[in-house]
Amino acid sequence: MDSGRSELLTPPELLTPPELLTLPDPLALPILRVVDAVTTRTHCPYCALQCGMEVTTTSAVETMPAPRADIRPDPAFPVNRGQMCIKGFTSGDLLDHPGRLTAPLLRTRAGRLAPASWDAALDFVAERLVRLRDAYGPAALAAFGSGALTNEKAYLLGKFVRVALRSPHVDYNGRYCMSSAAAGQNKAFGVDRGLPFPVSDIARTKTLLLWGANSCDTMPPLMQWVHEQRAGGKLIVVDPRRTETARVADLHLALTPGSDLALANGLLHLAIEEKLVAADYVARRTEGFEAVRRAVLEVHPAHVERQTGISIEQQLRTVRWLAAESSMLLSGRGPEQQSKGVDTVLAFTNLMLALGKVGQPASGYGCITGQGNGQGGREMGQKADQLPGYRLIEDPEHREALARVWGIDAAQLPGKGKSAYELLDALGPEGGIRALLVFGSNVAVASPNARHIERRLASLELLVVCDAFENDTSATADVILPVAQWAEEEGTMTNLEGRVISRRQVHAAPRGVKTDVEIICALAERLGEGARFRYAGSEAIFDELRRATAGAKADYSGITYERIRREQGVFWPCPAEDHAGTPRMFLERFAHADGKARFVPVRHRPAAELPDAQYPYYFTTGRYKEHYNSGAQTRQVAALVDARPEPRVEVHPRLATRLGVVDGGALRVESRRGEVTFTVTVSANIRPDTLFAPFHWGGRVAANILTKPALDPTSRMPEFKVCAVRAQAVALAVVEDVP
Numbered sequence: 148m149d150s151g152r153s154e155l156l157t158p159p160e161l162l163t164p165p166e167l168l169t170l171p172d173p174l175a176l177p178i179l180r181v182v183d184a185v186t187t188r189t190h191c192p193y194c195a196l197q198c199g200m201e202v203t204t205t206s207a208v209e210t211m212p213a214p215r216a217d218i219r220p221d222p223a224f225p226v227n228r229g230q231m232c233i234k235g236f237t238s239g240d241l242l243d244h245p246g247r248l249t250a251p252l253l254r255t256r257a258g259r260l261a262p263a264s265w266d267a268a269l270d271f272v273a274e275r276l277v278r279l280r281d282a283y284g285p286a287a288l289a290a291f292g293s294g295a296l297t298n299e300k301a302y303l304l305g306k307f308v309r310v311a312l313r314s315p316h317v318d319y320n321g322r323y324c325m326s327s328a329a330a331g332q333n334k335a336f337g338v339d340r341g342l343p344f345p346v347s348d349i350a351r352t353k354t355l356l357l358w359g360a361n362s363c364d365t366m367p368p369l370m371q372w373v374h375e376q377r378a379g380g381k382l383i384v385v386d387p388r389r390t391e392t393a394r395v396a397d398l399h400l401a402l403t404p405g406s407d408l409a410l411a412n413g414l415l416h417l418a419i420e421e422k423l424v425a426a427d428y429v430a431r432r433t434e435g436f437e438a439v440r441r442a443v444l445e446v447h448p449a450h451v452e453r454q455t456g457i458s459i460e461q462q463l464r465t466v467r468w469l470a471a472e473s474s475m476l477l478s479g480r481g482p483e484q485q486s487k488g489v490d491t492v493l494a495f496t497n498l499m500l501a502l503g504k505v506g507q508p509a510s511g512y513g514c515i516t517g518q519g520n521g522q523g524g525r526e527m528g529q530k531a532d533q534l535p536g537y538r539l540i541e542d543p544e545h546r547e548a549l550a551r552v553w554g555i556d557a558a559q560l561p562g563k564g565k566s567a568y569e570l571l572d573a574l575g576p577e578g579g580i581r582a583l584l585v586f587g588s589n590v591a592v593a594s595p596n597a598r599h600i601e602r603r604l605a606s607l608e609l610l611v612v613c614d615a616f617e618n619d620t621s622a623t624a625d626v627i628l629p630v631a632q633w634a635e636e637e638g639t640m641t642n643l644e645g646r647v648i649s650r651r652q653v654h655a656a657p658r659g660v661k662t663d664v665e666i667i668c669a670l671a672e673r674l675g676e677g678a679r680f681r682y683a684g685s686e687a688i689f690d691e692l693r694r695a696t697a698g699a700k701a702d703y704s705g706i707t708y709e710r711i712r713r714e715q716g717v718f719w720p721c722p723a724e725d726h727a728g729t730p731r732m733f734l735e736r737f738a739h740a741d742g743k744a745r746f747v748p749v750r751h752r753p754a755a756e757l758p759d760a761q762y763p764y765y766f767t768t769g770r771y772k773e774h775y776n777s778g779a780q781t782r783q784v785a786a787l788v789d790a791r792p793e794p795r796v797e798v799h800p801r802l803a804t805r806l807g808v809v810d811g812g813a814l815r816v817e818s819r820r821g822e823v824t825f826t827v828t829v830s831a832n833i834r835p836d837t838l839f840a841p842f843h844w845g846g847r848v849a850a851n852i853l854t855k856p857a858l859d860p861t862s863r864m865p866e867f868k869v870c871a872v873r874a875q876a877v878a879l880a881v882v883e884d885v886p
């Protein structure tokens with residue numbers, strides 16, 4: 148049966164109840180009672196550093212709206228030690244923002260969005276989900292989660308999709324973020340925790356190599372540890388761009404985009420030739436070195452020099468510094484967001500294992516996780532192949548363990564679903580996914596080949612977007628459900644160190660919104676699974692999550708809300724309430740059954756698309772310090788928009804001359820997938836063969852219109868960091884005419 152989209156449009160009886168159209172303007176409501184100022188310690192809504200902040204409010208719950216929250220960095224939180232970036236300082240602007248959604252919106256037959264009651268909206272969604280499932284089977288339904296969701300929400304979303312929708316298809320935007328590092332660490336160490344040590348260890352390492360991570364812009368407070376480290380050691384930065392971070396380095400390796408794997412293998416080649424391999428460590432703590440040794444020796448350093456643009460002398464200096472008494476290699480999205488991201492991470496772990504650094508004091512390999520709960524999000528079962536605690540959905544024992552906690556038969560659990568990009572690519576009648584629920588993710592901007600994804604979203608028979616603001620993804624939604632934000636609800640997050648922390652409610656949510664948890668549970672109720680989705684609050688969900696992860700790799704069973712608050716967070720694994728937690732991993736053993744780490748031979752291969760005669764330049768994407776991911780939140784904050792109103796393409800002066808553009812001019816950048824006209828910044832910080840643009844904007848200036856969805860074969864990470872483009876100067880008058 149091919150149920151047409153028109154059949155699924157809102158029936159008239161579900162349209163706007165009159166009372167919702169006449170709700171008074173909340174800004175006009177009087178203050179009923181004012182109580183003394185209250186200061187609460189909580190955490191920033193954005194990145195994985197999860198800076199501690201103190202929020203002072205002078206409101207009472209009866210006050211609507213609450214007076215503006217006063218936000219300061221928490222000097223006592225040991226991760227940011229009293230620092231925050233501009234995004235954290237301005238995050239309070241999101242709370243009483245006039246653009247907040249405060250009533251569910253349903254699309255009418257005329258195609259406009261109209262307010263509806265919660266019961267009408269939830270009934271509509273549930274009815275459509277059931278109808279589509281009856282017609283096409285459970286795999287026609289899917290959900291897309293987020294690294295911004297709390298652990299409780301990520302856990303509940305995974306359970307909801309598998310138990311209430313009975314679909315295999317749940318994945319999240321963390322697939323676009325840390326999945327290559329996660330898969331690489333799993334192979335090498337048997338477990339994936341972004342940093343296997345606290346950030347304070349960074350300050351104590353002799354040599355720090357930041358590979359494809361621009362922490363000055365993405366996580367400014369992290370730099371306090373880097374500056375401390377630099378005072379007594381060496382800092383190396385690998386990045387095609389001379390970023391703010393590269394500028395403070397002792398050595399900057401501006402490699403050719405996409406050549407990271409060749410360079411990492413080349414460094415190990417030189418370490419072997421220079422006799423810097425820690426033979427005793429390799430024999431005691433690892434398996435598989437010989438195959439890796441043979442693989443990296445196949446390629447001569449002079450060839451690596453040609454492939455990467457990094458001289459043998461610079462390679463030698465790097466590897467000698469890394470062989471210091473302590474050293475650390477931390478990677479960011481640069482090398483990971485490639486179609487060979489996992490192999491590149493394995494080249495990093497091979498190098499640091501060979502040097503004998505992993506599990507040693509102030510040493511080892513780590514991934515600087517990006518999203519606020521990118522770490523917890525990937526542990527809690529919202530990934531297509533994973534169940535809570537990093538259990539695997541295709542492992543019979545792991546399925547049994549979860550089925551026991553969820554009170555179902557393991558046979559009822561669906562199998563592995565589609566990864567993030569593949570899931571979005573399968574939307575619509577052709578791909579078979581007819582309904583999508585999106586929680587906290589702006590996939591229309593964040594996905595590669597963005598125009599294609601917009602078309603796929605528009606072909607759905609039911610698109611439900613749960614968010615605090617309308618965004619690019621909700622542009623074609625059938626239903627938008629307004630949700631509470633970070634400071635308006637309780638929950639836990641797991642930061643880039645694996646430290647489980649507590650987000651506190653410090654502010655009343657506007658009338659008319661619900662939490663994601665309330666929405667998931669209300670839908671489960673309507674789908675006949677309510678008995679498995681009734682919780683007294685977020686702590687009750689966390690207690691179930693603790694049971695669900697007991698005995699698993701990411702074991703949270705010994706972590707309680709009370710401990711988190713008392714101990715400034717607790718590091719997993721923590722298998723018992725009297726267990727101290729695990730700030731430092733791999734001190735004695737790795738997580739493979741025999742306790743040893745694995746070397747994995749990996750060979751360089753080119754990016755899926757390289758410059759050629761038609762598209763002669765590299766194009767790469769990244770971030771501004773003022774914006775976060777797809778900009779769905781930060782583009783709502785006036786101070787951030789004033790500071791960075793638009794994306795600009797960075798062009799080297801020589802290339803600018805050749806193209807005939809000047810700073811502030813316009814450049815049409817075109818790939819095989821589409822074109823974008825950007826304003827130009829001429830900068831000597833970029834290679835002459837490469838263009839760079841940030842991906843925080845949607846619409847006509849979405850950088851991801853250009854990027855190629857070539858996926859890593861293991862992690863299914865898209866190749867955001869390398870594609871081929873051509874460019875042409877555009878007269879400004881022509882730009883203004885673009886519709």
Ligand code: SF4
Nearest residue numbers: 191193194198232235
């Ligand atoms: S560094 Fe990250 S967590 Fe800290 S204030 Fe900035 S965005 Fe927030």
